[in-house]
Amino acid sequence: MNKIRVMLVEDDPFWQQTLAADLNEEEDIEVNHIASTKEEALLKGSSGEIDVVLMDINLTENRLDGLEATRELALSDLNDLKIIMLTSLQDRDVIVKSFQHGANNFITKSNYKDIVQAIRDAYAGKPSIHSDAAPILVKEIQLNQLTPAEREIYDLKEKGMNKTQISEALNKSVSTIKTQIKSIKNKLMKKGR
Numbered sequence: 001m002n003k004i005r006v007m008l009v010e011d012d013p014f015w016q017q018t019l020a021a022d023l024n025e026e027e028d029i030e031v032n033h034i035a036s037t038k039e040e041a042l043l044k045g046s047s048g049e050i051d052v053v054l055m056d057i058n059l060t061e062n063r064l065d066g067l068e069a070t071r072e073l074a075l076s077d078l079n080d081l082k083i084i085m086l087t088s089l090q091d092r093d094v095i096v097k098s099f100q101h102g103a104n105n106f107i108t109k110s111n112y113k114d115i116v117q118a119i120r121d122a123y124a125g126k127p128s129i130h131s132d133a134a135p136i137l138v139k140e141i142q143l144n145q146l147t148p149a150e151r152e153i154y155d156l157k158e159k160g161m162n163k164t165q166i167s168e169a170l171n172k173s174v175s176t177i178k179t180q181i182k183s184i185k186n187k188l189m190k191k192g193r
């Protein structure tokens with residue numbers, strides 16, 4: 001039986017050891033590369049000896065260099081390489097960017113026990129989005145139907161601004177804002193919201 005070859009990209013030695021030990025206990029999975037930096041990940045990722053990458057997002061303090069590495073690996077000639085983001089971050093923008101940069105899945109470290117199945121699904125080419133990311137992606141898809149002006153109003157409303165504050169911030173009349181908010185609600189309601 002061919003094992004699924006995994007590269008773990010993680011800067012924290014505790015997570016390196018824990019994940020590598022857990023994954024290597026699986027009969028069909030082996031961690032054959034560990035990288036702690038973006039540069040190491042790109043070098044080892046181009047070896048052709050990897051099927052699935054587990055990628056932390058912050059490899060150096062708050063730099064999101066795991067996202068950069070994901071984008072570069074996804075754009076490389078290694079088209080079959082599957083990338084699963086494994087991180088403690090649950091920021092909406094980070095989740096969306098992960099998928100935009102080529103990730104196949106996104107799992108928080110608090111749910112790391114789900115990694116084994118995610119690796120198997122990714123390797124088998126099965127579309128699978130973990131529940132950590134699914135609600136955010138669904139909402140993002142729904143919001144994509146809004147015009148740029150409506151999206152701007154939606155974002156300001158989400159920040160807690162009222163119609164008057166939004167009209168002042170955007171130099172539009174309150175009645176225009178009311179009309180656009182009604183349009184936003186109608187568009188989002190049609191998608192089950």
